Amino acid sequence: MTSTSALDLRRPTSEKAWGPAALDERRERTRRHLARLAEKREYWIEHNRYYYGLLGRLLRFLVEPEKRVLSVRCSTGAFLSAVRPKFGKGIEICDEIIEVAKRRHPRFTYGVAFPDTDAFAEHFQRTERFDYIMFNDIDDTVDAQRALQNLRPLCERHTRLLITTYNHLWEPLVTWAEFSGMKVPRIEQNWLSGADVRNLLTLSGYETLASHRVVLFPKYVPLLSAFLNGFCARLPALNRLCMTEVHVARMVPSPLEREKLSVSVIIPCKDERGNVAEATRRIPALAGRTEIIFCDDQSTDGTGDEVRRMQQGYPECEIRLEQGPGICKSKNVWTGFDAASGDILMILDADLTTMPEELSYFVDAIASGVAEFVNGSRLIYPVPRGAMKGMNMLGNKFFSLAFSYLLHQRVKDTLCGTKVLWRKDWERIKPLLGSWGIEDRWGDYELLFGASKLNLRIVDLPVHYQERIYGTTKMTRVFQNGLVMLRMCWHGFLKLKLGY
Numbered sequence: 001m002t003s004t005s006a007l008d009l010r011r012p013t014s015e016k017a018w019g020p021a022a023l024d025e026r027r028e029r030t031r032r033h034l035a036r037l038a039e040k041r042e043y044w045i046e047h048n049r050y051y052y053g054l055l056g057r058l059l060r061f062l063v064e065p066e067k068r069v070l071s072v073r074c075s076t077g078a079f080l081s082a083v084r085p086k087f088g089k090g091i092e093i094c095d096e097i098i099e100v101a102k103r104r105h106p107r108f109t110y111g112v113a114f115p116d117t118d119a120f121a122e123h124f125q126r127t128e129r130f131d132y133i134m135f136n137d138i139d140d141t142v143d144a145q146r147a148l149q150n151l152r153p154l155c156e157r158h159t160r161l162l163i164t165t166y167n168h169l170w171e172p173l174v175t176w177a178e179f180s181g182m183k184v185p186r187i188e189q190n191w192l193s194g195a196d197v198r199n200l201l202t203l204s205g206y207e208t209l210a211s212h213r214v215v216l217f218p219k220y221v222p223l224l225s226a227f228l229n230g231f232c233a234r235l236p237a238l239n240r241l242c243m244t245e246v247h248v249a250r251m252v253p254s255p256l257e258r259e260k261l262s263v264s265v266i267i268p269c270k271d272e273r274g275n276v277a278e279a280t281r282r283i284p285a286l287a288g289r290t291e292i293i294f295c296d297d298q299s300t301d302g303t304g305d306e307v308r309r310m311q312q313g314y315p316e317c318e319i320r321l322e323q324g325p326g327i328c329k330s331k332n333v334w335t336g337f338d339a340a341s342g343d344i345l346m347i348l349d350a351d352l353t354t355m356p357e358e359l360s361y362f363v364d365a366i367a368s369g370v371a372e373f374v375n376g377s378r379l380i381y382p383v384p385r386g387a388m389k390g391m392n393m394l395g396n397k398f399f400s401l402a403f404s405y406l407l408h409q410r411v412k413d414t415l416c417g418t419k420v421l422w423r424k425d426w427e428r429i430k431p432l433l434g435s436w437g438i439e440d441r442w443g444d445y446e447l448l449f450g451a452s453k454l455n456l457r458i459v460d461l462p463v464h465y466q467e468r469i470y471g472t473t474k475m476t477r478v479f480q481n482g483l484v485m486l487r488m489c490w491h492g493f494l495k496l497k498l499g500y
Contacts, residue, residue, distance in 0.1 A: 023142050026188060028112050029141055031094045034186040038096035041076055042104070044184040048176070050220040054229060055164070055244055056082035058098060058214045059134065062162060062248060062455065062500035064428070067131035070145075070154060072115050077105035078132060089130075091115065091123060114146040129156050135163045138197070139189045143357065148204035155251040157369070158424070160455050163247045165192055167213075170243050197247050206249040210408035211456050213242035234497040236405065248455045253369035261367060262289040264342030264423070265359065269307075269330040270297040271352035276306040279348065280314055282356040286363045287344070290316040294350075295336040300325030302457070330443030330472055334433070338427050343427055349417035351468040354378070362420040371452040371459035372425060375411055376418030380462035399485055406492045407452040412460050415444050421451065428454055437491035438484070445488045452496060 011230075017025045045052055056079060063083040064070060071080040074090030075097060081088075081104075088108040098110045103374065111123035115135070133151055141147050151161065165175070177183035178384050192200075196466040200210045216233040217225050232238045240440065267279055276294065283292060296304045307321045322339050324332035337345055346362055354376060365371045400412045429450030440446045443477065451458055 012113055018240065026142050027093070027117075029134045030142070030187050031114075033185075034092075035094040036098040037184060038100055039182065041097060041100060045076065045078060048183065048218065049150070051215060051218040051243075052078065054215050054218075055079070055246075057186065058212055058246060058500045059162065062160070062212070062246065063132045064454070068157050070130040070133045072135045072151070073103060073137040073141075074110070074135065075136065077101040077108055077110075079136065079458075080108055081105045083134070085132075086155060086225065089123075095484070103343075103352065110177060114142070116141055116143040117149060119145075120150050120246060121153070124154060125146060129159065130154050131156070133161045135158065135161065138163055138165055139192055140187060140192070142191070145191060147174075148206065152205060152251055157251075157253045159251065160209075161201075161249045161251070161289055163197055163201075163249070163330040164244065165194070166244050167240075169241065175182065176409040180293045194245055194247070197245075200246070200397050201249045205252050207252050208247055208249045209457060210248045212248070212500075213239040214246070214313075215243040215245070216241060219241055230294040232494055234366070236371055237352070242410045243316070250455075250457065255368045256267060258286070258367050259288045260362060261287040261344060261363075262342040263287045263291070263339035263363060265290065265292045266295060266333060266336035266340060266345060266347050266349050266404070267292065268295045268297060268329055268336065268347070269299060269333070269350040270324075271299045271300070271301045271303060273301045273306045275350050275352050276303060276310055278352055278469075279350065279356060280310045280319065280495045282315060282352075282451065283348070286360055286366075287342075289318070289342070291320060291340070291342060293320045293322055293336045293339060295324045295332045296323035297329070297332040314325055316392065326422070328441040328444060330440050331414050333443045334430075337423075337430075340423060343423055343425050344420060347417055353466050353468050354416070354418045354463045355466065356397070359418075361461055362418070365459060365461055366420055366422065370457075371423065372463075373415070373447075373458045374420040374461050375448070376463045377456060377460040378416050378418035378463055380414045380464035383465050399489065402489045403448060403492075406489065406496050407448060407458065409452070409458045411448065411458060414448060417442075417444070418463060419444070419447055421447070421456070425454065425456060427449070436488065436495055438487050440488060445485075445492070449496065 008390045059079055060083055065084040066086040068087045069083055069085035071082060071090045076078055076091055077090050080090050081209060089111045090101055090108055091113055093114050095112050098112055100109055113120045113123055119349055133154065138144055154262065161431045195210060201208050214233060215229060217228040233242050243270045265283055278290065296307065302464045304321060322335055324335050333347060345361060346359060349361065364372045365374045399414045403411045403414050429447065432444055432453060436449055
């Protein structure tokens with residue numbers, strides 16, 4: 001029999017709720033607080049229209065239009081409407097704010113639940129998935145880790161999770177704005193730094209891909225606001241002072257079996273007759289099915305005839321010949337991509353300066369889920385004398401720094417021709433071609449910019465770079481090409497950094 005003293009030891013010394021009940025009480029306090037403010041919520045949004053406009057613009061930049069979007073803590077549905085979804089669903093914690101959202105944006109579906117409770121799952125069908133999930137107000141979510149875990153069943157491999165939080169350096173100004181009536185009053189808040197959010201994502205089975213900071217000056221003052229928010233807020237040091245941060249993450253995917261995948265190896269060729277046979281013989285079986293697509297870009301040395309000879313000599317290999325437009329390498333590569341039928345697309349330059357035998361590393365990286373876009377890097381292993389000109393080497397190192405800043409991810413060798421991505425992601429990148437303000441003759445920048453815009457996980461993979469044996473390099477006029485690349489970087493800066 002349990003003694004009275006033993007029971008007393010297990011009881012709290014006060015009448016307040018204890019254990020999980022205390023968390024439920026905090027949820028209820030948050031719900032009542034939001035319910036009281038529901039009818040006034042639009043007033044504060046309108047009163048701070050400039051701030052919400054900046055944040056909405058960033059979300060539109062990060063979320064592709066016409067996708068399936070879930071907004072957790074959707075408030076009145078303003079941000080859900082801003083990203084222009086094909087199907088949108090909003091979840092909030094009280095009926096009162098949902099009623100306002102239904103009046104403001106009736107075309108969306110809504111539900112009432114706390115994201116960190118079992119009731120959250122009741123609002124979704126067993127097979128329901130979303131392309132993007134936006135999570136606002138995580139700062140007053142009682143159990144943030146459980147909320148993030150509750151979102152996992154709603155994610156596909158390509159789903160992107162966007163978490164909005166604010167910089168606690170602004171705490172004194174935010175508190176003053178609440179006291180003066182300029183901002184909606186808050187209730188108990190979590191003290192979540194950017195590092196804390198990224199750590200919670202890791203603990204919940206996600207990987208952080210990028211963090212975007214916005215709003216250096218939350219009120220509109222002609223010229224001054226545009227300068228501070230449109231330019232200064234994008235600079236590497238000053239952006240750490242921004243008021244709001246949006247973290248982009250993906251669920252860590254499970255590995256896929258290579259035997260169940262198909263691979264298309266795209267080999268752009270122009271006057272590369274002497275390398276066709278070597279490429280055919282040296283490309284290993286990369287998955288359950290491997291097709292080799294030679295894209296002959298109006299060659300004059302019999303490259304096409306050599307491909308046809310390989311088709312006859314190696315009937316066990318799935319070799320195809322496509323005719324390129326004869327304009328530039330990028331257009332030739334796009335021809336191969338559009339003709340490909342594999343799940344995975346990979347580019348192998350016909351000069352074979354990248355070893356075909358190492359293509360299996362690329363398939364491993366993308367099938368394992370480590371990467372969604374694999375970029376070859378020739379600047380890891382020693383480069384044989386004569387394989388790469390000194391000016392090309394310096395240019396590559398400069399552009400690697402520029403691109404790592406532009407893409408939010410480290411890219412050491414932007415011009416390595418060996419790049420690998422999922423075909424379904426190519427279909428998403430394709431509409432962005434030609435939108436970067438300057439023509440990309442090689443295609444490397446279009447692919448990297450597009451992958452970054454879609455927040456794909458980009459990973460560098462070291463390759464052994466060798467001197468070509470047959471033919472001559474097409475990368476001539478180094479200084480002129482360098483100027484073109486500089487212009488590409490500038491336009492990338494305008495679109496990727498100043499475009500939101």
